[in-house]
Amino acid sequence: MxxxxxxxxxxxxxxxxxxxxxxxxxxxxxxxxxxLRAGLGAAWRSLLDPDALSAIRLTLEVTLVAVIVNAFGGVMAAWLVTKYRFRGRAALVALIELPISVSPVIAGLVWLLLFGRQGWWGDWLDRHHIQIAFATPGILLATLFVTFPYVARTLMPLMEQQGREAEEAAFLLGAGFWRTLWRVTLPDARWALLSGILLTTARAIGEFGAVSVVSGHIPGLTETMPLHIETLYNGYQTVAAFAMAALLALIAMATVLLRSFLEHDFRKASS
Amino acid sequence: MVFCLRRRDGLPGLSISIAFTLVWIGLIVVLPLTALVLRPWQDGGAVMLRVLHDGRMYAALRVSFSCAALAALIDVPLGLLLAWALVRARLPGRRAVDALIDLPFALPTAVTGITLATLYGPTGWIGALLARAGIRVAYTPAGIVVALMFVGLPFIVRAVEPVLRGLPPELEEAGLLLGASPWQNFRRVILPPLLPPLVAGFSLAFARCIGEYGSVIFIAGNQPFHSEIAPLLIVVRLQEYDYEGATAIALILLLSALMCMTGVAALRRRVSRGLVARGAA
Missing domain, CATH: 1.20.5 (Single alpha-helices involved in coiled-coils or other helix-helix interfaces)
Incomplete structure (x- = not known):
């Protein structure tokens, strides 16, 4: 060297x-x-403000659902794309990865086109008093779109590499689809799955643009943590805004570190 | 159903995974994007014609595209430096640097936004220094470029790094031993194989930057025709209930980003087929 x-x-x-x-x-x-400009106590108290707590709770709820839906969908799609050969496979992968190149603002806009007051189904929803846009369901949908590809994307290269011999053997030994998936495929791919889930979680917690478009921006009701940061910052509550930002930054850094350890372990295990 | 598949393909779960995958993709991606593509035409061509004569839209698109291009361009040498240091240098704290490079990917855009606005604001750590030199960054288009540079940097590093890892260091040494000057060596020996990943990284950063919203709006000043980015104008149009106007901008942004991604994919295919000087996979 x-x-x-x-x-x-x-x-x-x-x-x-x-x-x-x-x-x-x-x-x-x-x-x-x-x-920490006004001390740790002030920062901590600002996080215990009712609106801040409500923002944290809403963020966690939305994140939990988004992770479950997109992890499950991601596993199904990764299985389909890596264990079988069929026409249109490449197009399917491209479609799965599409949301990555869509601007967050557009990821919010598309749901308004469906469920907003002037959207396709706005009138119908209005008549039936169902609120999706500017409410929690809209925030969830926007988050689902933005975090859509991550689990599938981290799983696919690994599952492609694994081939399908182990699954075929499990199947010959009498295991069904769910059992094979749960006992054979996923244990082998657990680091990639975990890494994808971490990425999904981080993106879901921190999403701003998409959620901003579909949220009603009502403090204490339809504000997630990043939206609450904007409200605080624009209201010159700098310490509170940065306390919330610090919390999100710590989560982001923890995610980066965990993933780098996971990748490290994975490389060691596979070499 | 499962039985007939079992005989034909040897592995169960085809119909189950197809069903779940299609429902998942259909409801979350295909359905809303269909609305995006169809919406501008549903009220007839006249509306679309009015929308396409909107000077403010073209100004916003110009701001977005030029700032994104400039930011990605500045990121190219910076990204190359970081990738080079990660792969070739004896770098104390390599793991930490490696992890830090992914930070812009992970940091929520609102956090990036208020942080950069404060950092480069008139009383911020960097902003105050620049103000003394008579340079204003925050609340001008320069602020947009600074924010987009932060967002785009990891794309360049992560595109170049694997290719650089696959290039033998002996190559550069051979160049130097054969009498090339360091500059000649860089231009003739090192740069050619790194060009495809640099272009790919630039395109990925550019595609991400034209759609960027949260990290920009706090620092941009957001004056129409001057420092208003296209994604922000989408939000403004939505607040005016001008769905057609918003959708038109969205379609232009989306198509541009897709063209970048398709370009990158084509470039990668060419490289892996050996049509362009090749690094390791």
């Missing part, structure tokens, strides 16, 4: 640290400093 010369390496390392510090570390540092 050659590697760069000593002087070149020093320049490279210095440049890297400088970039990482200025672009990536400084923002995170700022979140923490601003959150």
């Amino acid at each position: 050659g590697g760069p010369s000593r002087g070149g390496n020093a320049v490279l390392v210095a440049g890297t640290y400088l970039t990482v510090l200025a672009v990536l570390v400084l923002p995170v540092l700022l979140v923490m400093v601003e959150a």
